[in-house]
Amino acid sequence: xxxxxxxxxxxxRLVVGTIGRPGERSFYLQARDGRRVVSVxxxxxxxxxxxxxxxxxxxxxxxxxxxxxxxxxxxxxxxYDVDPLxxxxxxxxxxxxxxxxxxxxxxxxxxxxYPIDDEVEIVAEEQDVDGEIEAVVEIPEPAELLQVKIPxxxxxxFVERTREVVAAGRPPGAA
Numbered sequence: 001x002x003x004x005x006x007x008x009x010x011x012x013r014l015v016v017g018t019i020g021r022p023g024e025r026s027f028y029l030q031a032r033d034g035r036r037v038v039s040v041x042x043x044x045x046x047x048x049x050x051x052x053x054x055x056x057x058x059x060x061x062x063x064x065x066x067x068x069x070x071x072x073x074x075x076x077x078x079x080y081d082v083d084p085l086x087x088x089x090x091x092x093x094x095x096x097x098x099x100x101x102x103x104x105x106x107x108x109x110x111x112x113x114y115p116i117d118d119e120v121e122i123v124a125e126e127q128d129v130d131g132e133i134e135a136v137v138e139i140p141e142p143a144e145l146l147q148v149k150i151p152x153x154x155x156x157x158f159v160e161r162t163r164e165v166v167a168a169g170r171p172p173g174a175a
Contacts, residue, residue: 010149014029015162019085025044037086038092054155058152058159094115103149108150
């Protein structure tokens with residue numbers, strides 16, 4: 001069966017948002033284009049890592065010699081989104097894996113979310129200089145996926161908002 005791709009090439013909106021009170025929040029990655037809205041459930045940690053890795057990717061793209069992509073060092077205020085998630089939130093699936101990329105042809109960041117799949121296989125693990133372990137996984141062809149392509153300015157705004165959403169919960173170590 002072919003993969004169902006929930007694709008957004010220049011969405012009107014891409015945000016991480018939550019529903020619920022701190023300590024009981026559910027996290028969602030939500031894309032909107034016109035009236036079409038797709039939501040994917042995430043874990044808090046996935047949201048935090050997505051923001052961190054996306055910020056690193058943008059910083060790396062910004063250092064490319066003769067950079068023609070004009071990656072802003074900070075968030076353009078007009079791109080910052082403070083609105084809540086679009087309602088109703090009905091997730092297509094719960095994300096098990098996320099991937100990031102950059103399309104130099106369009107100067108867009110590509111974010112993909114794949115559903116949880118018991119068949120995901122870890123093929124390698126590496127520990128970086130900070131002690132963080134990164135796993136290389138083999139993902140079988142998924143039944144569906146969310147693929148969103150956003151410009152670099154929008155990506156900077158996405159990172160800032162996601163960090164604020166993650167930080168708005170319980171303080172670390174709180175029960």
